[in-house]
Amino acid sequence: MRHVKKAFLLLFCFVLTFVTVVPATTQAATTIQDVPTTNSKYAAISWAINNDLMSTNSANNFLPDGQVAERDVVTMFSKLDKNYALTYNESVAYNFYSEFYLPLEGTFVATNRSKTITRGQFARIYAAFKGLDLDEPQAVQYLYINDISTGSTGKKTFADFNPSTKLTRGDLAVFLYRGVQSDSFAVQGLKKAASGRDNDKITLPAGFMGSTGEEFEEPKDNDNDFVGPPYVNNALQAIDIEKPDLIANGEDKTLITVSLKACNGDPIADDKSYTFRVTSTHGATIVNTSGETVRNVQSDGSTVSAIVVAPKLTKSARDVISFELINNTDPSMKCLVGEKLNANVRYAPKAEMRINFEVYDPKNLGDTDGDITPPYPTREKLPEFFTENLVDVFWIDPEEKKFSIGQQTNVTNALGAVENKYLQYGGSDAAYPALGYKHAQLQFENYDISVYLFEKILKHRLDNSVTKPAKTEIMYMINKDGNPIYRIQGIDDSIASQVENINPVGSIIQLMSHMPEEKKLTIEHYDSVMKIYAILSNLSNYDRTVLLKYQGGKLLGQVEAYKKRVEALKESADAAARPNGKDRYTKVMVTLVRPSGEIVTDYQGTVKITFDGVEKTASFVTNTSDYLTNTGGPGTAVAYFDSILYGNSKIEAELVDKVDPRYATILKDITNTTITKEIFTNPYFSKNVCSLASEVAYVVDYSSSMRAVDPTNYRGTKTKELIEQINAKNNIVIKTNTKAQLLKEGDTKTVMAHPLYKDQKESGATDIFTGVKLAISKFSDDQKTSKSIVVVSDGKTSKSSLNETIAAAKKQGIKVYTVSMGKKSQINEKILKQLAEDTGGTYFHTSNQMQFHKAYQTIIDSILCKKVYPSCLNGGDLFDTSTVTIRKGIITMSARIPSDCPGVERVVVRYSSVSGDIQFDLTKRSDSVFMLTKNVQVMQDFKINTEVEFIAYDKDNNLLSSKKVKVSS
Known part of the structure; x- marks a missing residue:
């Protein structure tokens, strides 16, 4: 009998457990008048009513086609959320979720809470709730992948989801019902405002956006390349694409500018600004000039622009970049509401030879010239089977830069079966060795920290662990570059209570507690100090006041003193690292890149680099880190030149010797080709000749x-x-x-x-x-x-x-x-x-x-x-216009000089050819205009190049300016 009772008890416990994780599908206590039991949504609607998420009206009608306000979604999420333990008050719920950066429009504007939302908006909110920052197409695919939606017809395309249709009560009941069935319903959220940073984690199937072609279409003969309904085109003047063809390498970018008028054709005032949402159908990233991912951009009067960064692809593709007016209250722009202004760009994988440079001049130490400095960052291996969530840390080895982490997770075994187990990297199973963290993104709270601080904090927490074996928790995530993020969380209560629980202030105090005394600082601590100083620099005035109150402001002065010391140490280290005998130099770095955008790190061969008329040959070196000992970074060839050319100049590079046979096919597009890069080195100002208060x-x-x-x-x-x-x-x-x-x-x-x-x-x-x-x-x-x-x-x-x-x-x-x-x-x-x-x-x-x-x-x-100097700046722009045209056998040469640039006495047009140069003096028609016409027969004995040069001289025959132009016909 005892065994029977035990079996019954186990069965009862199993049933209880099952009931807690699977939503009940029993019939609602009250009959739903307008939703029959045969309706496909009945189970979900019944469940929503039984769980007090939704209700019927006095006539027991559910109204499944009724539209849903954003506040309703937020309240229902809070009722289901296992991480939510507060009252189900609307304002409390919005405040709670504000820390998770869900893309809600009512977080800070209460009037937006009553606005209805679309199905597409719900998809983005749901994905963000689950920890993914996605644009609408990727969010919809996320719902398909997780069986939250099947689409309206089962085709599972973007259009099949009807993303612009208003979300209904019936839809919401179904989505939440399936969401609770498929997974634990607990908020993960985002670490910053939603902007589509995780789009690359969701692959859109072929034809998802309505096109099935894998190769891009031939470009149409359309200068503006814009589309829109006829009444929209009254407002839309043009769409200018700086560079419509991009290399699919994750770095190449283009600027797209949309020119507009009001809907009635009137000009838009320059002090007017409107907000546009910018989206890509093929995974491109929209960034600002600082390289930060953005979702929305503001117009400046009649123009709105966005910077588009190509995705990494192995096949060519065509993308549609859409600008959509949002949050509009101006009736003069009403015709653009709900419309998408589309520009087409194309991506193609292509091998590259990237040229980067760096300048050192002791007379100009205040300036740092150059673009990107290799070596390119190394990525750490991801814990393959882990989900983005909390993980346990068991030990850390600062010498090897490895640590042991574990998580309860699903693992696919050798037979292809999935089993749920506790997996520990760096544990007893040799198949899962310890992982590296040196090149991961390391954080304390939401702030980036150095490797040194990461090690110190974890070592401290493990040493003080009360569990056996010792362990501590950190958060694991993946950033947009596919690199792991390991975030240590938790400011000590004793610190938090003294600084009003202000995170950045508490973080500075806690991080500084792991730093050595000032006199013991070395160059090893440079990154640590600068990371702490970055948090300090971004404090609000109030936060800074709170920090000043802590220990009488001692810590604030300490951070400043630490910064000065490590900067001095770095300056000494930089001086020691410079090449012997080179007091000033231009350093040129050349890197080879596969068509997929990946850096080539094992190329065996050399490259000829030319700068300022000097040629040098450099080897591509591998698995090393020090340029100055004739080694270098992975895959990077480096050459030093004694000269510095301030202003505009160029660098040329060409592969020499026999091409590495392993890369003969991959790099064929850049073989036997000279790659040229135009560079600019920032000049410094001349010594002041006067001094005036x-x-x-x-x-x-x-x-x-x-x-x-x-x-x-x-x-x-x-x-x-x-x-x-x-x-x-x-x-x-x-x-x-x-x-x-x-x-x-x-x-x-x-x-x-x-x-x-x-x-x-x-x-x-x-x-x-x-x-x-x-x-x-x-x-x-x-x-x-x-x-x-x-x-x-x-x-x-x-x-x-x-x-x-x-x-x-x-x-x-x-x-x-x-x-x-x-x-x-x-x-x-x-x-x-x-x-x-x-x-x-x-x-x-x-x-x-x-x-x-x-x-x-x-x-x-x-x-x-205190003098007046002329506004004319000598240079290529001295010529307002400069043209050479050939029509009906007549060559017309014309130049116009700005009226504020007096002193131009003579203008010459010089033609170069294989037979020698020929030039003509233009006739001065006025102070600003110089012209000349010639019969084309004067050129019959010359093989003229299509590019000609205009040269301006003053009355003493001093060269003032020159400019090259193309001959047009």
């Missing part, structure tokens, strides 16, 4: 349109150099777009201690006068200081405040110097010229980085010497 304001445009004209943020880098060079008594540093923001003011030392324009991102519309008026309000009443404002913009701005601003500047004796960037045809020069000239300043137009440097050099001399 000054107050200077810097107003720099960071509106959305600046993304196109200055993608590398050269204006930010150079303006910080300008501030240091002028060394004004008072500096007023302002960023402007739709509104103006004062970044910092004070003496030069004070403002230079802050990042200023370094990390600024473009957004919004343009109103430079908001920035100029803020600057004017910040000047002192000191009559002994000269007062100037430097304005940098592409000139797209409203002119409504022009006269008012000029009058205010003149009243205080403030000179305004304006600098435009970009193509003249796209700049509102009239406004910028008038603002400068009417206040006694100067206007400069710059179309490249070298001209921008020259403009700033002239502004330095103008402010400190």
Whole structure:
């Protein structure tokens, strides 16, 4: 009898366990009048009612086609969420989930909570709840993969899911019912705002977006390459794709710019800004100028642009990049609501020879020139069978940089069967050795930390573990690059209680507790100190105040002191690492890349590198790390050149000797080919020739349109150099777009201690006068200081405040110097010229980085010497226009010089040919125009190249400028 009771008890326990993990499918206690039991959704709806997720009305009708508000979804999630232990109050639930960055529109705007959501929005929210940051196509596929949805017809395509259709009560009941059946329902969430960072983790099947072709289509003969309903095209003027064909390597990028008008065809004001969602049908990433992934972009007046990064692919593909107006309240843009403006780009895998460079000049230590410095980062092996969740750490070996981690997980055995077991890497099973962590992304709380700190914290926690064997928990995730993230969590209660539970402040204190004394710091601690300082630099004013209260502010000074010491140590180490006998150099690095985007690390051969007329041959070296001992990084060939060319120059590279036979086919596209890279090395300013007590304001445009004209943020880098060079008594540093923001003011030392324009991102519309008026309000009443404002913009701005601003500047004796960037045809020069000239300043137009440097050099001399210098900048842009055309046997040569560039006495057009050069002097028709026509027969004895050169001279025959152009016919 005892055995029977025991068997019955075991059976009862099993049934209880089963009931807790599988939703009950019994009939609802109340008959549902409008959903018959034969309805395919009945089981799910009945379950939702029985579990108090949904209810019927007074007539016992469920209303399965009723639409669902976002607040309903949030409340139901909280009721099912095993990690949620609070009251089921709407505001409490929103506050709880705000820490998990679910893509909810009502988190901070309460009025959005009552808005209905679409099926596609639900897919993104559900995926984020499960820990995946996905765009709608990938989120829908995620629902298909996990049997949450089967689509409307079973085809399981994006369109079959009806993503733009409003979510109904019946839909939601089914999705949640299946979700609880298929998996434990507990929030995992995201670590930052949703932007599609995990799209590469979900593979979209062929034809998922409606196309079944694997190869991309032939491009159509369409300059704008845009589509839209006829009534939308009244608003849509053009879509410009900087580079429609990209290498499918995960790095190649292009800028797409959409030009718009209002729906009635009227121009859009330059100070207007609208938000657009940008999506890709083929896994491309949308980034800002800092390289951060974004989902939404803001327009600047009539233009909206986005930077698209190609995915890594092994086959060619065609992608559709869509811009969709969202959050619109302006009736003049109503025709764009719900419409997608599409641009086509194409991806093709291609072998590459990447050229990177680095410059060292002891006279210009404040600047770091170069692009990317190999070696390329190594990825750590992922714990293959682990899910992204908590893992146990059993031991860590700082010498080998390996650790032992374990998790209860599903493992596929040798027979292909799946078994649930506790798997430990670095445990007793030799099939699962310990894993490396050195090249993983290591974090404490949400902050990146160094290998040293990671080891110290884990060792401390293992040493103080109360379990046997000793163990501690960390979070395991995978970042967008496919590298593991290992995150240590938990600030000590004793620390948290003293700093109001403010995470960044508590993190700084806890991390510093693992650092040695200042006098014991070595270069090994450089990364650790800089990671801690990065957290400190991003503290809000309130957080900084809390840190100052901790131990009387001692720790804040300690972090600053640590930073100074390790920077000095690094400077000494860098000096010791430089090549002997090379006081200044340009370092060139060449790396080979497979068509898949993967770096070649074992190529056996050499490359010829040419820079500044000097040729050097370098070997591709493997499995090493030190360039200066004739070894180098994996797969990288390195050559040092004694010269530095400030400004524009080029580097050439060509594979020499016999090509490594293992790569003969893979690298065929770059074999017997010279690869050229145009580079720019930032010049430094000349020593100041004058000194004058000054107050200077810097107003720099960071509106959305600046993304196109200055993608590398050269204006930010150079303006910080300008501030240091002028060394004004008072500096007023302002960023402007739709509104103006004062970044910092004070003496030069004070403002230079802050990042200023370094990390600024473009957004919004343009109103430079908001920035100029803020600057004017910040000047002192000191009559002994000269007062100037430097304005940098592409000139797209409203002119409504022009006269008012000029009058205010003149009243205080403030000179305004304006600098435009970009193509003249796209700049509102009239406004910028008038603002400068009417206040006694100067206007400069710059179309490249070298001209921008020259403009700033002239502004330095103008402010400190109190003189007026010409605005003309010698260089290629001295010519407003320069053309050579051949029509009906007549060659017409024409050049136009800007009116603000006097002194051009003579213009020559030079043709080069295999038979020698031939040139013509153009006739001076006016101060600005030079022209000449010739019969084409004068060229009959010459084999002329299609590229010709215009050269400008002054009255003393000094060369002022030259520019090369193509002959057109």
